[in-house]
Each structure stands twice: as structure tokens, then as C-alpha cells.
Amino acid sequence: xxxxxxxxxxxxxxxxxxxxxxxxxxxxxxxxxxxxxxxxxxxxxxxxxxxxxxxxxxxxxxxxxxxxxxxxxxxxxxxxxxxxxxxxxxxxxxxxxxxxxxxxxxxxxxxxxxxxxxxxxxxxxxxxxxxxxxxxxxxxxxxxxxxxxxxxxxxxxxxxxxxxxxxxxxxxxxxxxxxxxxxxxxxxxxxxxxxxxxxxxxxxxxxxxxxxxxxxxxxxxxxxxxxxxxxxxxxxxxxxxxxxxxxxxxxxxxxxxxxxxxxxxxxxxxxxxxxxxxxxxxxxxxxxxxxxxxxxxxxxxxxxxxxxxxxxxxxxxxxxxxxxxxxxxxxxxxxxxxxxxxxxxxxx
DNA sequence: AACCCGGGGCA
DNA sequence: TGCCCAGGGTT
Numbered sequence: 403x404x405x406x407x408x409x410x411x412x413x414x415x416x417x418x419x420x421x422x423x424x425x426x427x428x429x430x431x432x433x434x435x436x437x438x439x440x441x442x443x444x445x446x447x448x449x450x451x452x453x454x455x456x457x458x459x460x461x462x463x464x465x466x467x468x469x470x471x472x473x474x475x476x477x478x479x480x481x482x483x484x485x486x487x488x489x490x491x492x493x494x495x496x497x498x499x500x501x502x503x504x505x506x507x508x509x510x511x512x513x514x515x516x517x518x519x520x521x522x523x524x525x526x527x528x529x530x531x532x533x534x535x536x537x538x539x540x541x542x543x544x545x546x547x548x549x550x551x552x553x554x555x556x557x558x559x560x561x562x563x564x565x566x567x568x569x570x571x572x573x574x575x576x577x578x579x580x581x582x583x584x585x586x587x588x589x590x591x592x593x594x595x596x597x598x599x600x601x602x603x604x605x606x607x608x609x610x611x612x613x614x615x616x617x618x619x620x621x622x623x624x625x626x627x628x629x630x631x632x633x634x635x636x637x638x639x640x641x642x643x644x645x646x647x648x649x650x651x652x653x654x655x656x657x658x659x660x661x662x663x664x665x666x667x668x669x670x671x672x673x674x675x676x677x678x679x680x681x682x683x684x685x686x687x688x689x690x691x692x693x694x695x696x697x698x699x700x701x702x703x704x705x706x707x708x709x710x711x712x713x714x715x716x717x718x719x720x721x722x723x724x725x726x727x728x729x730x731x732x733x734x735x736x737x738x739x740x741x742x743x744x745x746x747x748x749x750x
Numbered sequence: 751a752a753c754c755c756g757g758g759g760c761a
Numbered sequence: 762t763g764c765c766c767a768g769g770g771t772t
Contacts, residue, residue: 448767452759455766489757492770524769544767565768566751592767601765602761632764637756660771661756696756700762738757 408554408614409577415614416580416587422610423590428453428597431460433589438510438535439469445527446497450490453596459488473501479735482664487738489696491662496522512536526568534585541575542588543568546595551575552627553599556616560628567627599623634695638702640681641668643689643747646710649725650744652734656722666724667740668705674717681706690747694739705743 408415427433430453432444443463447456466484467473473481478498485494499521504510511517512535517528525543532538541547548567551557551574561567580587598605606618617623644651653669655662671680680686681704690705726734728748736744 445767450755450766450768451757452766455758487757490755490768491757492755493768496769522769526768530767542767545765546767562751564765568768589767596767629765634763660754694756695758695763697754699756701756 406555411614412578415578415611418610419590419594420580420583420586423586423593427593440464441531441534443497445530446493446522447488449493451488470501470504473498474505483735486735489738491665493522514538514540530588533588537584539579539581539584541579543572543575544592546592547575548627549601550591550595550599553617553623554615556620558628560630562630564629567629632698634700635698636700640671641703641705642674643668643705643707644710644713649727650731652724652726653722654724662737666734666736669723673720673722674713675720685709685712690743692743
């Protein structure tokens with residue numbers, strides 16, 4: 403890598419990138435009126451989530467929880483409720499824990515290593531927060547940077563996944579980092595990836611570093627990075643729709659569960675101790691068939707309407723089951739898909 | 751290193 | 762429908 407022509411033109415690259423960023427950066431809330439708090443909240447929200455999706459959540463979040471102290475003082479229920487619909491809810495719990503940890507410290511840490519110790523903060527987020535807020539010389543490597551770096555150098559290495567690509571490209575990202583403006587350099591890299599160096603149809607004609615880009619000059623930028631195709635596994639789940647006396651039966655996942663802790667969904671067959679035969683009878687009616695995807699799973703959820711009389715006392719006494727008045731459902735936290743499906747089924 | 755997290759948007 | 766997105770945690 404030391405012999406990379408790109409490294410030899412490092413200064414030219416940095417200047418062109420930063421000059422472009424000064425002019426063309428989008429006005430985003432964490433840039434317009436920056437603060438450590440907004441930077442941290444936005445970075446956690448932006449993990450695996452696009453800018454456009456984050457914007458309304460961030461705006462509401464800083465209204466409800468204006469600073470670390472307010473966030474630390476909030477209940478976990480309130481914190482997760484305000485994350486409802488963003489997905490990957492562990493991020494919300496981690497942000498809550500982080501706020502509590504931070505206000506308990508004698509001083510706000512300013513090193514990447516110290517931030518790495520905090521919940522929800524890994525290699526990317528620690529570099530982003532410390533470079534932007536404290537000028538720490540740490541290069542970020544996210545999906546945008548992977549795309550830019552592999553195109554700049556026409557790096558045809560086949561990567562198993564984006565995590566291994568990030569790790570492999572970290573040295574190059576570090577070597578290119580502008581030590582005078584690490585925060586802006588990092589943001590400029592990501593901004594270039596988000597607005598010019600698109601995955602498909604990259605706008606090479608307006609790219610500030612086209613002359614330094616191997617793939618761009620070769621005319622095949624779209625062929626980078628070379629990532630292995632993800633293997634998707636099909637799964638299916640049966641859910642129960644049961645309304646009695648104006649109340650809907652829901653399942654609340656345990657607070658220490660690995661997935662969807664303290665969140666509500668329509669009860670799955672297993673939550674009621676039912677097997678597939680329970681849905682074969684004449685009083686079970688398939689009322690919806692829905693699909694959801696997460697990471698490597700494509701899940702089909704079949705929702706069966708079942709009369710309450712069909713459920714045994716033993717089934718209904720299982721832990722996590724709750725009867726919720728239809729009017730009260732909005733006060734609970736549901737997973738994004740179930741929030742939509744329940745509201746859809748209640749209307750019909 | 752591999753797997754999990756059970757989201758959401760977009761072409 | 763397939764693929765990507767300002768990833769991190771666990772084993």
C-alpha cells in the first residue's frame with residue numbers, strides 16, 4: 403500500500419475532497435448546530451440506517467431528550483418508545499446506557515479508545531464521534547468509505563462481508579486522513595459516498611477526485627467493492643390474532659431477551675404453546691400473510707384469527723402475554739412491522 | 751471469524 | 762425482490 407499512487411497524491415486528494423465538501427455538503431442537523439450530544443445520537447441512529455430515515459427521529463429525540471442528562475434520567479420504556487420504528491432496538495438501550503455512563507464520569511472522554519469502551523460504540527462510531535467532536539486523528543470506515551476506497555484503487559479483493567472489507571481498508575483510510583481536519587475529512591468521505599459515489603450510477607463527471615480514481619477513469623466504478631452475495635434464509639412464523647371484549651392479545655418479550663426486549667408483537671404459536679394443528683381447525687382463519695426481512699432472514703408471518711375460547715387457560719397463563727385495550731395499543735412499543743400490521747388489521 | 755440483531759428504503 | 766445503509770455485540 404505504501405507504493406500506492408493514491409498515497410503519493412495524498413495531499414492533492416485531501417484538498418480536492420475538502421474543497422468540494424465545503425461547497426457541496428448537505429445541511430444536516432448535526433452540522434448546522436453541532437453538539438456532542440447530537441453527534442452521538444445521530445451516529446447511533448445512523449448505524450445501518452439511512453440519513454433520510456433518521457432525520458424525523460432525531461428531530462423528535464432532541465425535543466424529548468435535549469441532552470445526556472435528560473436522556474439518562476428517562477425511563478427505558480420512554481427511550482425505546484421514541485425509537486419505535488427505527489429497528490435494531492439494542493441501539494436505543496445502548497444509547498440510554500451510554501448517557502448514564504457518560505454523566506457518571508468525571509469528564510467527557512476525548513480519545514477513541516475511551517469511547518470504544520462505552521456501550522454501542524465500536525470502531526466506526528468511536529472514530530466518527532471523536533474526530534468530529536474533538537479533532538481526534540481517527541479515520542472512519544463505513545460503507546461509503548469502503549466503496550470510495552475500493553474504487554479509488556480499483557481494489558478487486560473479494561470481501562466476505564462489509565465487516566471484513568472495513569477492517570482490510572482501515573490502513574488505507576488512516577493513511578489518507580487529513581490530520582489538520584479529521585472530522586471534516588471523515589464527513590467529506592461519507593458525504594461523497596452518499597451524494598456522488600453512489601452504489602449504482604455514480605456521478606463521476608462531477609466527482610472532485612475523478613482524476614485520482616482508478617475505477618472512475620477505467621469506467622467501471624460500479625464493479626467495486628466486490629462483496630460476496632448474502633445468503634438469505636427463508637423462515638415462517640404463525641401468529642395469533644385474538645380479540646376479546648375490545649382487547650387484543652399481545653406478547654411482551656422479556657426485558658433481558660436478546661431480541662426485541664420489552665417490546666410487543668402479536669403472539670407467536672410458541673408463545674401460546676400451540677403447534678401447527680391449532681391453525682388447521684375450522685375456527686382458525688388466516689387473515690393475513692406478511693413478510694419482513696432482517697439481516698439474513700426473510701420471514702413470512704401467517705396471522706390466524708382465533709376465538710379466545712379456542713385458547714386454553716394454560717396457554718393464556720404463559721409469561722409475556724398481555725390483553726391490551728385497542729385504544730391503548732399506541733402507548734405500548736411494538737416492532738415496526740407489527741405496529742403497521744396491527745393498525746392495518748384493526749382498520750379492516 | 752462467524753453469527754446474530756428479527757429494519758427499512760429504494761430501484 | 763434484492764441489495765444496501767454513517768455497525769455493534771456475542772460466541
